Each structure stands twice: as C-alpha cells, then as structure tokens.
Amino acid sequence: MKWLLIGGLMLVPPLVRAQNSLDPAAQQAIDKIFSEYGHAGKPALAVAAIKGGKLVFQKVVGQANLEYKVPATADTRFHVNAQAWEFVAFAILNLEDQGKLSLSDDVRTYLPEVPDFGKKISINHLLSSTDGLYSYSGINALTGSRSKEVDQVGKIPDYIKHQKRLNFAPGEVFSVRGDTRFVLLKKIVEVVSGQSFEAYSKAQIFDPLGMVNTIFLAAPNPSLENLATPYALDGSGKYQLSQGEGNAAGMMNLYSSLRDMTTWRQHVRSHKLASKLQSPLKLDNGAPIRGMAGVSIYGQQHFGQERGIPKTFQAGSFGGYTSVFFGFPGHDMTVITLGSGGGYNGRYGMNVAYQFLPGAFPEPETIDYTKIEGVKMSPAELQKYEGKFWNAKASVASVLHMKGNVLHYNRVGGAVHNELIPLSDTVFQMKVEGDDTLLLKFVEGKHGRQMHYSVTGSDPMVFESYRPATYSKSELAQFTGSYFSKELNTSYEFEENQGVLSARNLHAGSVSFEPVHADLFHGNKAFLSGVQFVRKNGVVTGFQVMVDGVRHLEFRKLRS
Structure with missing residues (x-):
C-alpha cells in the first residue's frame, strides 16, 4: 500500500478493520443494546469502536429521513459540532509545528481588531479557555438572538470589538462556557494560512485523509447532500423536525459521517501531534485545569474517570443532532456515537465499550x-x-x-x-x-x-x-426601571410584582430574581443567573451581568 504525506497528514487507505473477537455473551449484550433502540421507524443512530487503531465495531440503525424512509449508513452525514473543536485545535497546533506561529503569541498580532485590554491574551489562552472574552452563546442568550449571521473571513464579532473589560485576567481563571475563543482561533488560522478555515480544513486535513463526507460550513445547511434529517420527540412522543436555530456555538458547523470520524480517530492517534492533543491544559501558574465539565486537554476534550479508569469525553448537540466521543487512553480505544433523534445517545457507545473492555473497569456501572x-x-x-x-x-x-x-x-x-x-x-x-x-x-x-x-x-x-437579603415591595421599587447596554444595544425592563423582582426583554423573555446579598440577585435563567446592581451616592444607576462567560457587562439605568 502506498502512503502519501500531504500537509503533515498521512494519506491513509480505507478503514483498517480488526477481526471481531467478542465472545458470544458480549455479542449478545451488544445486540440487546441496539434492540432497545427500537424499530426502523426511528432517526439515525451510528456507533463505531476503534481499538489499537483498528475498527472493531460499527453499527448503523434507523432512518436518515423518516418521511421518505431512507436508511442511514456509515456514510450518512450528521452535524458534529462537538468534534469541531478538536479540528480547530489541531489546525493551530499544526501551524505551530510548522513554525508559522507560537502559542505564546499575542492574538492581536494576527487580529488587531481585538481590543487592547491592557493584558496580553495569547493563543494558548484561547486554547485553554482562559482568555476572559465574552461568551458567544452567553451574549446570544442575553440579546435573545440565535445568530444567523454568516461567519466571514477576517471578521471579528462586534460584541468583542465593543467589549470594555475582560471577565478575568487572562490565564488566571478557566471558563467552562468559553466559546468565542474558537471564532478567534479560526480567524488566526485564516490569517496565517491565507485561506478560509473551511478551505484550509478541506485541503490540509479532510482531502488527504479521504474524508469525503466531512465539511465545515459558515452556516448550517439542511440541504446538504446525504445529510440525516434531525428530529426530536414532542410532548406526545412523536418525532418532529428539529433543525436548531442560528449557528452552532462558536459559529462552527461541522458535518461528518461515522466512516469519516473513524478515519480521523485512526489517523490522529498516531500523528506526531497526538501527545500534544492529549496534554493537559493549564493556568498560567502551572495548575492543570480539572473542572467538573468543559475541556481539560489540548484536544478540546474533557479528561475524567469512567468506572475507575481514565477517560476522555466530548459531547455536543445542535437541533436534533447529538454527537458523543469517548476515549480510553490506557486501553487505546475510542468510541464514536452520532445521532439525529435528539437527546443524549452516548450510552449506546459506552455500553459497546464495556463489552470490548471486559475486566477493565474496577468500579460498577452504578454505585451501590x-x-x-x-x-x-x-x-x-x-x-x-x-x-x-x-x-x-x-x-x-x-x-x-x-x-x-x-x-x-x-x-x-x-x-x-x-x-x-x-x-x-x-x-x-x-x-x-x-x-x-x-x-x-x-x-x-x-x-x-x-x-x-x-x-x-x-x-x-x-x-x-x-442568608438571603430581604426587601419589601417598596424597597424593590428602587431596582425597577429600564436598563440599557451600549455594548450590546440591548435593554431590559425590571419590574416588581407581588414582592418578586423580574426582568424582561422582548427577545430573551422574562427572568425572575431572588436576593442573595444586598444589591446581588440570583436569576432563574442561566444567562442572568447573577446580577449585581451598581449605585452612585446610594442611588441605583445600573447593574452588571455576573455569570460564567459574561462578567462585568454593564447595563445603565435610564432616567424615567
């Protein structure tokens, strides 16, 4: 077999398969796993397991389209935004390996439109989600928008241009909701390579590996060829179309198939950047990032435990699409689960892993x-x-x-x-x-x-x-009124009703608040779960949003 090196990637032959070595009991257990998924009249579910670099299991069930009864295959495309993050990181690390950038570089070297906050934001800060920039999804939630703006080469989102203050000093805090960083990382790849990120990925990653069903798009495309139609169950238990709104978090729309994702995992495990992709992310003080959720390695996956053994994990969803990736580095095994039926589907892949790793898990599936x-x-x-x-x-x-x-x-x-x-x-x-x-x-x-x-x-x-602060109805009146954010061009109306403070926005909806401390309130919606009111000479003059992903964003109170 002839191998060809292109852009640092090895052109590989079709999927390398291993002989299925499952014993009858394990095979029966796997059959039971998928029999539980149900009849053919369900959306697509695709699962693959790779062990030692070889495909040891592949199963695709369900329909790519329920209306036309089109069966799903290993080449059916899904929206796979969870995996998009690794490709962005890979592109940056590949450019570093080629000497075209350094992770310690200031992002403003490549993107001068990013404001000068008085503290350097490095490329490494973006990769580690310690940059302090506003969250893309958080800003969308605050404004009540689901951005349909097409991602443009070289264009920095307006909310970053207008950001006045960082959420925190770069390198000092990890943000689980950091997603704007991927927009900037993509732009850096474009500036350095001279290509759009979509074109770069195709020429430098997908084409050399024969990943013909994998593509980055600037905006979602429901009409893409060979694409599974996304569904979600309604209240009556019937599947309804669920396309998702706007762009995926980070303005990334990656489409791929089970076959292509298997090819990628087979390739990247032995790539010269494999060790770096598995390396832990750290704060500037050298402390490793070990949060309960969010990324913790350069490959943009979470590193944790599964029944007592090390595990890497990444999951994402968009509309009715769900993708889940598990890795067991100590056993050189990866499991991929893609679906178009809404809801978490990772248990199918995990149960397959259990059968291929008998005796590997010292702890039970459920704590007794x-x-x-x-x-x-x-x-x-x-x-x-x-x-x-x-x-x-x-x-x-x-x-x-x-x-x-x-x-x-x-x-x-x-x-x-x-x-x-x-x-x-x-x-x-x-x-x-x-x-x-x-x-x-x-x-x-x-x-x-x-x-x-x-x-x-x-x-x-x-x-x-x-101990929650207490306010009477008359005392809550000092917080009522209209508030406006110049940075977002967005306003909220605060009201008091029967002793409860609430805020409403035409697009974002209504939020109810409970007091925590004096002038600090907890909201029942994640995007306004923390609101700190600001005073001048004892009079309320505004409030700051205080949530993970968007901190210190100021709304000023308008005169009535």
Missing part, C-alpha cells in the same frame, strides 16, 4: 449506596448544615434542607432533590444515578462556612453560605 459505610448523624446534627450556598464564579445558588430525617441537596429553584450520605462530620456523598462520585466537603472560610462540591476527583466548586 447500600454498601457505603457512612457515619451516624442525628437529625439535629444534620440540621446544622441546612441553608443556602452561593458560588460567585458561576452565579449558582444551592440549598441544603432536611426531608424527613435525611439531608438533601438541590439547586435553588430546581426540581431534583438529592439525598446526602454523611461520610464524616464534614464530608457528604450525594446519591445520583451512575458511577460518578459527587462529594460535598464543608470547611470554615474567611466569611463563614464553605461547601466544596466536586465530581470524581475534579477541582472543587466553592460555595459560600449566605
């Missing part, structure tokens, strides 16, 4: 909480932990409360109440489905009790206990 040796605590002792807790970084409010004689956790306004098992007088384990270990650890901080929330070894999410 009856076997956890907790400590005995009286209701009176448990009641001492009741109260509300606030995470200022993400503007998340949680509450601990007694239900019967058992302590429970839930998000303020949430419907799910999770039982807490005391492991000691300061550590509790939360009862959840699955294999993740959720721990709450209580410590005394400078401003009172803190609750450290962690998931299977992640860095903790720190909550501070608080």
